[in-house]
Amino acid sequence: MDMAKGSPMGSYGILLTYLHMLTRANIGTITDLQTEEDGYGDSRFKYCFVALGASVYPIASHGACIVHLQRNVAAKFKKRILATLISKAARAFRKSTFNEYFEEIERVSPGCAEYLMAIVLKEARELPIVSTLEYIRGTLMTWFEKRRGKAAQHKMDLAPKVEEIVQRNYERSTCYEVIKINNEHYEIKTTTGLSYVVDIQNKTCTCAEFNMLKIPYSHAIAAAVRCDLKVPLLAAPQYGTFF
Numbered sequence: 092m093d094m095a096k097g098s099p100m101g102s103y104g105i106l107l108t109y110l111h112m113l114t115r116a117n118i119g120t121i122t123d124l125q126t127e128e129d130g131y132g133d134s135r136f137k138y139c140f141v142a143l144g145a146s147v148y149p150i151a152s153h154g155a156c157i158v159h160l161q162r163n164v165a166a167k168f169k170k171r172i173l174a175t176l177i178s179k180a181a182r183a184f185r186k187s188t189f190n191e192y193f194e195e196i197e198r199v200s201p202g203c204a205e206y207l208m209a210i211v212l213k214e215a216r217e218l219p220i221v222s223t224l225e226y227i228r229g230t231l232m233t234w235f236e237k238r239r240g241k242a243a244q245h246k247m248d249l250a251p252k253v254e255e256i257v258q259r260n261y262e263r264s265t266c267y268e269v270i271k272i273n274n275e276h277y278e279i280k281t282t283t284g285l286s287y288v289v290d291i292q293n294k295t296c297t298c299a300e301f302n303m304l305k306i307p308y309s310h311a312i313a314a315a316v317r318c319d320l321k322v323p324l325l326a327a328p329q330y331g332t333f334f
């Protein structure tokens with residue numbers, strides 16, 4: 092009765108199945124389950140990695156524990172070998188072993204493979220480790236949606252958050268005195284009497300802040316304004332929405 096709802100063994104065992112379904116149902120999803128061997132030579136859960144694809148899988152409408160699942164499959168698909176394969180796949184701790192069994196199920200009955208995917212997704216959500224992952228997945232999906240919406244409205248050259256920072260830095264830069272040293276170097280004098288040198292070509296500044304964050308800092312912005320350079324061009328390309 093390992094697969095009984097809520098038992099840790101069943102939960103981690105079905106995790107592999109769940110991860111497989113997740114990658115099948117969400118194009119672009121990458122998962123990796125890491126296990127380690129304990130003193131008895133058994134695999135134990137170590138950690139699990141999930142990078143979600145953008146699509147969301149359809150909500151399945153059935154639910155069953157593995158025993159019921161085997162019974163349903165036997166009645167529905169009329170092939171005894173399926174029940175054995177399902178049992179083996181569900182208990183596989185190694186991804187490669189699981190894939191072998193699942194591919195075998197697909198060969199024997201593609202319809203059964205599809206049926207299992209729908210059911211396991213629904214069923215797996217109710218197990219402790221999987222429901223935790225589901226909760227995280229749901230939260231991330233909400234964030235993706237929000238960010239996608241924000242990005243769609245945004246027409247500027249920089250990502251919205253970076254744009255905000257640059258705007259603040261720009262306001263600060265307006266009180267600096269800017270002295271041109273040569274085409275690349277500009278000396279920035281602040282109202283408190285401090286002095287920095289910005290290298291507009293190499294995107295560096297003697298204060299080091301600009302160098303580290305690669306977000307146009309007030310010193311660099313002051314230099315850019317002085318030499319008529321577009322401020323977004325000073326940012327690292329990762330901050331842009333222009334590619």
Ligand SMILES: [Zn+2]
Nearest residue numbers: 287296298310
């Ligand atoms: Zn600086």
